[in-house]
Amino acid sequence: MNYFTGIDLGGTSAKIGLVDPQGRVLDSTVQKIDATAGFAEIAGAISDALGKLVKGQRGRRPAAIGIGSPGFVDAESGILIGGAENIPCLRGKSLTRFLEDEFRVPVSADNDATCAAAGELKFGSGRHFQDFVLLTIGTGIGGGLVQNGKVYRGSRGFAAEMGHMCVSPRGRWCNCGSQGCLEQYASAPAIQRLYLEKRRKRGLLAGGTNADVREIFKLAEKKKDTCAVDTVEEAALYIAQALGILINVLNPQACILGGGVSQAGETLLGPVRRSITDFSWPTMREGVEVLAAELANNAGLLGAAAGAMDRYGDEV
Amino acid sequence: MNYFTGIDLGGTSAKIGLVDPQGRVLDSTVQKIDATAGFAEIAGAISDALGKLVKGQRGRRPAAIGIGSPGFVDAESGILIGGAENIPCLRGKSLTRFLEDEFRVPVSADNDATCAAAGELKFGSGRHFQDFVLLTIGTGIGGGLVQNGKVYRGSRGFAAEMGHMCVSPRGRWCNCGSQGCLEQYASAPAIQRLYLEKRRKRGLLAGGTNADVREIFKLAEKKKDTCAVDTVEEAALYIAQALGILINVLNPQACILGGGVSQAGETLLGPVRRSITDFSWPTMREGVEVLAAELANNAGLLGAAAGAMDRYGDEV
Numbered sequence: 001m002n003y004f005t006g007i008d009l010g011g012t013s014a015k016i017g018l019v020d021p022q023g024r025v026l027d028s029t030v031q032k033i034d035a036t037a038g039f040a041e042i043a044g045a046i047s048d049a050l051g052k053l054v055k056g057q058r059g060r061r062p063a064a065i066g067i068g069s070p071g072f073v074d075a076e077s078g079i080l081i082g083g084a085e086n087i088p089c090l091r092g093k094s095l096t097r098f099l100e101d102e103f104r105v106p107v108s109a110d111n112d113a114t115c116a117a118a119g120e121l122k123f124g125s126g127r128h129f130q131d132f133v134l135l136t137i138g139t140g141i142g143g144g145l146v147q148n149g150k151v152y153r154g155s156r157g158f159a160a161e162m163g164h165m166c167v168s169p170r171g172r173w174c175n176c177g178s179q180g181c182l183e184q185y186a187s188a189p190a191i192q193r194l195y196l197e198k199r200r201k202r203g204l205l206a207g208g209t210n211a212d213v214r215e216i217f218k219l220a221e222k223k224k225d226t227c228a229v230d231t232v233e234e235a236a237l238y239i240a241q242a243l244g245i246l247i248n249v250l251n252p253q254a255c256i257l258g259g260g261v262s263q264a265g266e267t268l269l270g271p272v273r274r275s276i277t278d279f280s281w282p283t284m285r286e287g288v289e290v291l292a293a294e295l296a297n298n299a300g301l302l303g304a305a306a307g308a309m310d311r312y313g314d315e316v
Numbered sequence: 317m318n319y320f321t322g323i324d325l326g327g328t329s330a331k332i333g334l335v336d337p338q339g340r341v342l343d344s345t346v347q348k349i350d351a352t353a354g355f356a357e358i359a360g361a362i363s364d365a366l367g368k369l370v371k372g373q374r375g376r377r378p379a380a381i382g383i384g385s386p387g388f389v390d391a392e393s394g395i396l397i398g399g400a401e402n403i404p405c406l407r408g409k410s411l412t413r414f415l416e417d418e419f420r421v422p423v424s425a426d427n428d429a430t431c432a433a434a435g436e437l438k439f440g441s442g443r444h445f446q447d448f449v450l451l452t453i454g455t456g457i458g459g460g461l462v463q464n465g466k467v468y469r470g471s472r473g474f475a476a477e478m479g480h481m482c483v484s485p486r487g488r489w490c491n492c493g494s495q496g497c498l499e500q501y502a503s504a505p506a507i508q509r510l511y512l513e514k515r516r517k518r519g520l521l522a523g524g525t526n527a528d529v530r531e532i533f534k535l536a537e538k539k540k541d542t543c544a545v546d547t548v549e550e551a552a553l554y555i556a557q558a559l560g561i562l563i564n565v566l567n568p569q570a571c572i573l574g575g576g577v578s579q580a581g582e583t584l585l586g587p588v589r590r591s592i593t594d595f596s597w598p599t600m601r602e603g604v605e606v607l608a609a610e611l612a613n614n615a616g617l618l619g620a621a622a623g624a625m626d627r628y629g630d631e632v
Contacts, residue, residue, distance in 0.1 A: 072599050082599055131471040143565075147468060154567025155447040158600055161564040166557055166595050169484065176597045178560070241482055244494070245561065248477040249459075251470025279482050281492045283388050283398055284474055 002314075005050060005062040006305030008112070009069045009095075011035060011086025014046050017298065018053055018062065019305035021314045023123035025298055027053050039089050043098045050103070065099055065107040066308030068115035068300055075157025078109045110153065110307045112136075112300065114160060116258055116293070117144020118151050118310045119303030124294035129253045133246045134293065135162055135239065136259035141183045145250070151310045163187070167241045185238040188213045188261050194234055198227040217264035232264075236271035243272065244279020247288055258293030265292060318630075321366060321378040322621030324428070325385045325411075327351060327402025330362050333614065334369055334378065335621035337630045339439035341614055343369050355405050359414045366419070381415055381423040382624030384431035384616055391473025394425045426469065426623045428452075428616065430476060432574055432609070433460020434467050434626045435619030440610035445569045449562045450609065451478055451555065452575035457499045461566070467626045479503070483557045501554040504529045504577050510550055514543040533580035548580075552587035559588065560595020563604055574609030581608060 003026055008015040012035070017028035031049040033042055054061060067073075071083030071091075078096025096107040110118070117134040120126035126134070126146060134144040141163030145152040153159050163183035164176050171180030184190055195216050199205045204227065219228035243255045255276075262268060273290045280288075295302055319342055324331040328351070333344035347365040349358055370377060383389075387399030387407075394412025412423040426434070433450040436442035442450070442462060450460040457479030461468040469475050479499035480492050487496030500506055511532050515521045520543065535544035559571045571592075578584060589606045596604075611618055 145565075147463070152463060152566075155569045156567055159565065159567040161567075161597055161600060164564045164597050165561045166483075167485070169557060178595055178597070241485060245481045246565070248480045249461075249475065249562070249565070250468075251472055251475040251477075253471045279494055281477055281480050281494070284477060 002063040003057070004305040004308050005053075005065040006301040006303070006308070007046065007050070007065065007067045008115075008300030008304050009067060009087070009090075010300075011070070014049075015301050016046065016050050016053060017301040017305065018057065019302060021309065023302055023306075025301060027056055028298075028301060029053060033087065035087055035089070037089065039093045042087075042089065043093075043095055046095070047099060047102045050099070054103070061103060061105055064105055064308040064312045065103065066115065066118075066304045066306065066311075067095055067099075067107065067109035068112040068304035068307060069095075069109050070112055072158050073109045073111055075153055078107065080109075106308070106312050108308050108311045110151075110157065111142065111160075112303070113142025114144045114151060114153060115303035115307040116142075116295075116299060117146055117160070117303075118306035119295050119299055120144075120256055120258065120293050121146050121149070121151065122306040122309060123302055125256050125291050126254070131250070131252045132254040132256055133160075133162070133243070133250060133252050134256045134258055135242070135262075136293075137186060137188070137239070137257060137261035138259035139188055141187050141259075147250075151307070162242060162246070165242050165245065167238045182238055182242045186235040186261075191216060191231060191235050191261065195227055195231040198230055202227060213261060214264075217267050221267045232267060233271050236268060237275050239268075240272050240275030241279050243290070244276050244285075247276070247280040247284050251284055252288065254289040254291060256291055256293050258295075258299070262292050263296075318379040319373070320621040320624050321369075321381040322617040322619070322624070323362065323366070323381065323383045324431075324616030324620050325383060325403070325406075326616075327386070330365075331617050332362065332366050332369060333617040333621065334373065335618060337625065339618055339622075341617060343372055344614075344617060345369060349403065351403055351405070353405065355409045358403075358405065359409075359411055362411070363415060363418045366415075370419075377419060377421055380421055380624040380628045381419065382431065382620045382622065382627075383411060383415075383423065383425035384428040384620035384623060385411075385425050386428055388474050389425045389427055391469055394423065396425075422624070422628050424624050424627045426467075426473065426620075427458065427476075428619065429458025430460045430467060430469060431619030431623040432458070432611075432615060433462055433476070433619075434622035435611050435615060436460075436572055436574065436609050437462050437465070437467065438622040438625060439618055441572050441607050442570070447566070447568045448570040448572055449476075449478070449559070449566060449568050450572045450574055451558070451578075452609075453502060453504070453555070453573060453577035454575035455504055457503050457575075463566075467623070478558060478562070481558050481561065483554045498554055498558045502551040502577075507532060507547060507551050507577065511543055511547040514546055518543065529577060530580075533583050537583045548583060549587050552584060553591050555584075556588050556591030557595050559606070560592050560601075563592070563596040563600050567600055568604065570605040570607060572607055572609050574611075574615070578608050579612075
């Protein structure tokens with residue numbers, strides 16, 4: 001039976017796994033990444049770690065290798081163009097070319113949120129749909145698009161930067177250089193900021209205290225802390241605005257919320273669903289499901305492997 | 317040689333034409349529509365008019381028929397779901413089925429802005445691109461999406477309602493039931509409204525005077541009427557916001573502006589290009605062309621025929 005390799009590239013480590021077409025992880029390992037090392041060293045270490053896993057399959061090579069990477073990966077060359085601040089030494093280089101030469105199998109690389117969409121399509125909440133949008137909400141906000149049962153990557157492979165949709169013209173400045181990006185209003189740090197601002201405004205604490213996002217959602221769920229309730233409502237409103245735009249533009253069957261923040265489940269999904277009616281045409285939103293991503297453990301690995309399956313087919 | 321039929325459905329008439337794969341109109345006619353008549357009568361009149369054109373081709377039938385329709389057309393059934401206020405008697409009916417039975421060739425129907433995108437892809441500004449977004453700016457604002465050299469229609473055929481992207485949360489109410497839609501800030505009536513508001517605010521006229529959109533653009537071009545200049549800048553800013561979102565989400569090669577308002581050319585395109593930098597990620601907008609649609613005369617006919625070519629292939 002065929003299997004695929006998924007490589008989930010992060011700032012401090014790469015998770016590497018062998019995944020079968022049903023989404024079972026046959027074997028996996030974690031390779032630490034020394035961000036100060038050079039490209040050759042990091043790529044070599046990842047390649048060696050993968051080589052060991054492949055050896056465990058009696059040397060049978062994977063059908064294809066998929067890499068999930070932060071930042072912008074050029075679709076054609078696999079070169080990391082930019083945006084991956086934590087692993088600068090990989091920028092301008094193509095890990096796909098390197099691994100292609102090493103393993104002599106097709107290798108593809110996608111932005112990690114694009115991989116997450118591929119993962120949900122193959123193995124998660126997205127498997128019932130042909131057309132959906134995925135929003136991954138964590139430290140940042142990313143996204144993925146699935147159309148006609150395939151991941152849509154855009155002309156250069158950069159599509160679905162939903163975290164940088166403008167939801168507040170002349171609003172907060174974002175790292176990307178624009179103002180009012182969704183990421184500034186609904187990512188984990190943004191939710192923390194919103195909460196603390198509300199507390200401060202209502203004289204409930206001095207500045208500087210930290211608030212955990214999970215804690216904020218728990219407080220909102222219990223409905224005892226109005227600052228928490230209002231914070232979640234506000235973040236949900238911005239998410240709904242972005243989803244409303246995506247519904248009107250893309251006419252999807254479903255909107256899937258993934259990433260750490262979406263683990264709040266109905267506490268977040270409920271207000272998002274209610275507010276979507278404010279931002280989308282009735283005919284367009286009719287029947288559109290708003291639901292949580294399913295893949296939690298190994299989402300990165302499965303997504304990376306699914307990215308390769310999406311490109312090369314399950315039956316390479 | 318094959319030819320295709322395009323039917324450009326409007327509130328008062330249907331333009332019907334025979335179009336060859338190179339976009340030449342072989343023959344055409346205009347059939348008046350009596351909006352108070354029933355479906356059978358209107359469909360019969362269109363069918364008869366087309367029959368006469370086909371007879372002129374020595375009875376050789378078209379390879380396929382494409383209909384460009386206002387409102388929401390269900391992709392599968394061809395049923396007009398809603399949104400076409402001027403021809404209510406066609407709603408809930410399928411003109412595609414009717415013509416399929418009459419002519420025994422494939423018939424497809426799309427929203428007219430979707431057809432415009434197909435037209436630009438086959439015969440206009442879009443023919444150099446595989447991935448672009450089209451904004452049609454006139455009395456309303458519509459749009460079309462081209463991805464991998466094909467029109468993308470969404471799960472039910474309703475995609476690309478760009479006129480209803482929220483660009484101003486809690487902004488002006490729109491006919492669609494939402495607030496702050498692009499259509500409320502950059503369509504022809506919106507531009508007229510913006511201009512008159514500015515004139516009134518500056519004490520330059522009493523309310524009620526009419527202003528022609530072409531005139532406003534001419535005044536802006538000459539740079540002598542600051543109200544006109546500011547109006548165009550403001551409308552361009554909203555258009556740029558929508559295009560910036562679309563660039564970040566879809567990673568297109570080009571943004572094409574069509575419809576009556578876009579005939580203002582560089583007077584509109586210039587400020588739009590400048591403002592797009594405020595709403596899109598530098599990596600994403602790099603190399604993205606912002607240009608005017610090319611098809612003017614017969615755009616509706618050519619678009620409708622191109623919609624069928626896009627669906628069934630040029631060589632049916």
